[in-house]
Amino acid sequence: GAVVSQHPSRVICKSGTSVKIECRSLDFQATTMFWYRQFPKQSLMLMATSNEGSKATYEQGVEKDKFLINHASLTLSTLTVTSAHPEDSSFYICSASQGGSNQPQHFGDGTRLSIL
Amino acid sequence: QQPVQSPQAVILREGEDAVINCSSSKALYSVHWYRQKHGEAPVFLMILLKGGEQKGHEKISASFNEKKQQSSLYLTASQLSYSGTYFCGTDAYTSGTYKYIFGTGTRLKVLA
Numbered sequence: 001g002a003v004v005s006q007h008p009s010r011v012i013c014k015s016g017t018s019v020k021i022e023c024r025s026l027d028f029q030a031t032t033m034f035w036y037r038q039f040p041k042q043s044l045m046l047m048a049t050s051n052e053g054s055k056a057t058y059e060q061g062v063e064k065d066k067f068l069i070n071h072a073s074l075t076l077s078t079l080t081v082t083s084a085h086p087e088d089s090s091f092y093i094c095s096a097s098q099g100g101s102n103q104p105q106h107f108g109d110g111t112r113l114s115i116l
Numbered sequence: 117q118q119p120v121q122s123p124q125a126v127i128l129r130e131g132e133d134a135v136i137n138c139s140s141s142k143a144l145y146s147v148h149w150y151r152q153k154h155g156e157a158p159v160f161l162m163i164l165l166k167g168g169e170q171k172g173h174e175k176i177s178a179s180f181n182e183k184k185q186q187s188s189l190y191l192t193a194s195q196l197s198y199s200g201t202y203f204c205g206t207d208a209y210t211s212g213t214y215k216y217i218f219g220t221g222t223r224l225k226v227l228a
Contacts, residue, residue, distance in 0.1 A: 006157075034216070043118065043203060044158070044218045093157055101146040101207040102165055105216075107157035 003027050004096050006108025014116055015086060021079045021111045023094030030096030033077040034105060035069060038091045050077050084115045117141070119206050119219035127225045128194050136189040136222045138204030147180050147187040148205035150218075151198075158203060161189075191224070199226045 003026040011019050023033060032051050036044040048064075050056040050071035058064045066088075068080040077096075081088055091112050095105035119140040126134055138147065146165050150158035164180035164187060175195075180187045187204055204219040 036218075043221045046216060046218070049216070095158075102163060104148060104160040104163055105150075105205070106160065107150075110157050 002104075002106040004030075004094065004106045004108040006094050006111060008111060009109055010112045010114075012114045012116065013084065016083055017115075019081045019084055019113060021081075021092055021094070021113075023077045023079070023096065023108050025075045025096040025106070028096075028098060028106075029074040030077075031074065031099035032097045033071055034095045034097070035067070035077075035079050036093045036095070038093060038110075040091075044093065047079075081113065084113070086115045089113055089115045118217055119204055119208070121202070121204060121219040121222045123222060124220070125223040125225075127227065129227055130196060131193050132226075134191045134194060134224065136191070136202050136204075136224070138187045138189070138206070138219045140185045140206050140208055142185065142206075142208035144180075144182060144185050144187075145207040147178075147207075149178055149187075149189050150203045150205060151200045152203065153200040194224075194226045196226050196228060199224055 005024045005026055007022050034049050035047045037047050038044050046059050047062045048056045048058045048069050050069050052071050052074050056069035071077040091110050093110040095107045097103045097105045119138050122137045128134055148163050149161040152158040175192045178189045202222045206217055208217055
């Protein structure tokens with residue numbers, strides 16, 4: 001149980017392209033979804049927290065107009081990197097939780113984004 | 117702000133034990149432990165909610181000292197499959213609210 005599907009797993013595109021990443025909880029309802037960014041050999045840095053049906057809460061330093069998050073249903077959240085540039089290249093990971101500190105986060109397999 | 121984990125890296129022989137510590141400067145409500153293998157997403161190990169609580173998962177157990185704002189992960193009789201980077205995830209009280217923050221990570225390598 002507790003499977004989270006994240007697509008695509010790998011994206012290579014030209015600078016200026018917008019990229020959409022999907023995160024789906026397949027066998028449970030995720031009241032909260034998290035989006036992380038991870039650089040090589042570093043920890044996961046939380047970008048934003050989204051709750052179904054409400055606006056995402058972005059962490060300090062994360063541009064909300066650059067990283068658009070939509071959490072339209074209890075099983076789907078999307079992250080759109082708008083007008084991506086080489087500095088946006090990274091490993092993006094989503095996680096889903098049934099809410100609350102007593103619930104684990106279940107992670108998707110991540111998306112490796114490379115902007116040329 | 118980010119919880120500090122120690123050691124940063126450790127190399128073990130199969131069958132040896134290890135302890136990974138997670139220390140926060142903020143008051144903690146809960147601590148989660150995850151293991152991440154290279155190029156993969158983190159995998160949930162366990163959650164600790166109460167002060168002084170200990171939990172076990174096969175040969176992996178953990179403790180949480182709420183007062184000291186610390187948690188420790190204990191790996192006993194390590195196996196090759198234990199290799200990876202271990203992260204603590206903390207629900208820390210920051211600026212009037214709880215925020216989820218991952219620790220700095222500990223790279224563990226188990227050799228045959």
